[in-house]
Amino acid sequence: MPPMVRPTRFLHCNLNCADVAAAAALYTDALGLRTGMTTRTDKIDARPMGLDTATATIEARFTYDHRGGRRSPALELVEWNKPATTGETYSDPGAMGMQAVGFEVRSIAEAVASLRAAGGVARxxxxxxxxGDRLVAAVMLDIDGVGIELVESDVAASATFAYVRMNCAxxxxxxxxxxxxxFERRGPLLQAVWEQAAQSAEVQVxxxxxPGDSSFELQLTTARPVSGEAKAHAAANHRGLFRMALAVEDIHDAVGSVRAANIATSDPxxxxxxxxxxxxxWASxxxxxxxxxxxxxGLPVAQLEAR
Incomplete structure (x- = not known):
C-alpha cells in the first residue's frame, strides 16, 4: 500500500541523559560531533509524550556529525530537570525499542580508544x-549505557551518524x-548472527x-527468541534512547493522513x-x-534548507 504520509527528513533521535553536558562531551570529544542548537525551556507540554505535566523543564543539545545540520540528522541529547531523567537504559540487548546508535568510522581501533578515553565502556x-559481511565491528556504551555501534567505512576523518538499531517483536x-x-526498504531481509560474551544469537535485520534521504536509516532487528522487556520504555523522561523525529511539510495534513491509516497520534x-x-x-x-x-x-522543506 502507498504510504499515508511522506516525511521529508529524519530530523533527530532523542537520547535522555542524566547529565547532558557530560553526554555531549563524550560524543564531541570521542566521535567529533558538534553541538548545534541548544535550548532550555520550562514550558514543554509533555502530556502528548505520556507524562502527566504541561510544564516540563528540559535542557537539550542537538549534536551533528561533520556534515552539519542541513545534511546530518541530530543526536538530540536531553536532560530532564522537572521531572528529572529517571530509570536506567536497556541492560538487555534483546529488549524492545531503540537499542543503539550506529556510526561509520575510518578506524575501529581508534574510535574504540577515543570512546574509552572519554568514559565509554566496551560491550x-x-x-x-x-x-560473512560485518554489519557491526564493535560496540561501546556511552556514559548513560546506550550502545554505540561502530562500522568501519571509508568516511570523513570524523564519525558519520548512520543509523539507529531498533529491536522489534x-x-x-x-x-x-x-x-x-x-519509509521504504533498503535491500532484502538479512539473516545475521550476533556474537557477544562468547554467545551467539540468530537475528534478522x-x-x-x-525516499530521497540517503543520509540515515533505521535497522529493524528481531532476535529468535525475543528477550528482554516486551515494549519500549513508555515514559518520555526515561534514560536512554526514546524518540525519533520526522519532518513533514504540513503537520495538520500529516496528522490527518496518519489517523486515516488507523495509527494513533496526538493533536499538534x-x-x-x-x-x-x-x-x-508544531509536533504530533x-x-x-x-x-x-x-x-x-511541521518543518517545510524551504524552512529546513534555510536553517
Whole structure:
C-alpha cells in the first residue's frame, strides 16, 4: 500500500541523559560531533509524550556529525530537570525499542580508544551476516549505557551518524508500519548472527529509510527468541534512547493522513525551543507497534534548507 504520509527528513533521535553536558562531551570529544542548537525551556507540554505535566523543564543539545545540520540528522541529547531523567537504559540487548546508535568510522581501533578515553565502556559484540559481511565491528556504551555501534567505512576523518538499531517483536509488522508512514526498504531481509560474551544469537535485520534521504536509516532487528522487556520504555523522561523525529511539510495534513491509516497520534502541539533559530515547532506524537515514540514535526522543506 502507498504510504499515508511522506516525511521529508529524519530530523533527530532523542537520547535522555542524566547529565547532558557530560553526554555531549563524550560524543564531541570521542566521535567529533558538534553541538548545534541548544535550548532550555520550562514550558514543554509533555502530556502528548505520556507524562502527566504541561510544564516540563528540559535542557537539550542537538549534536551533528561533520556534515552539519542541513545534511546530518541530530543526536538530540536531553536532560530532564522537572521531572528529572529517571530509570536506567536497556541492560538487555534483546529488549524492545531503540537499542543503539550506529556510526561509520575510518578506524575501529581508534574510535574504540577515543570512546574509552572519554568514559565509554566496551560491550564486546559483533554482527555478521550469514554471507560473512560485518554489519557491526564493535560496540561501546556511552556514559548513560546506550550502545554505540561502530562500522568501519571509508568516511570523513570524523564519525558519520548512520543509523539507529531498533529491536522489534514482529519484524514484518514493524516494517509494514513504517512503510505506512513513508519509509521504504533498503535491500532484502538479512539473516545475521550476533556474537557477544562468547554467545551467539540468530537475528534478522531489515534496513529502511526515507525516499530521497540517503543520509540515515533505521535497522529493524528481531532476535529468535525475543528477550528482554516486551515494549519500549513508555515514559518520555526515561534514560536512554526514546524518540525519533520526522519532518513533514504540513503537520495538520500529516496528522490527518496518519489517523486515516488507523495509527494513533496526538493533536499538534506547540513545542517552544527558546534560544534557537526556529523558536519552536508544531509536533504530533505517536508510537510504533513496539512502543517507540515517533514525532512528526511541521518543518517545510524551504524552512529546513534555510536553517
Amino acid at each position: 564486546p559484540s559483533t554482527l555478521t551476516t550469514v554471507g 514482529d519484524l514484518h509488522a514493524a516494517t509494514d508500519w513504517y512503510e505506512q508512514i513513508g 531489515q534496513r529502511i529509510g526515507l 502541539v506547540w513545542v517552544p525551543l527558546p534560544g534557537t533559530p526556529l523558536g519552536g515547532i 506524537f505517536g508510537c510504533d507497534p513496539d512502543g517507540v515514540m515517533v514525532e512528526f514535526v
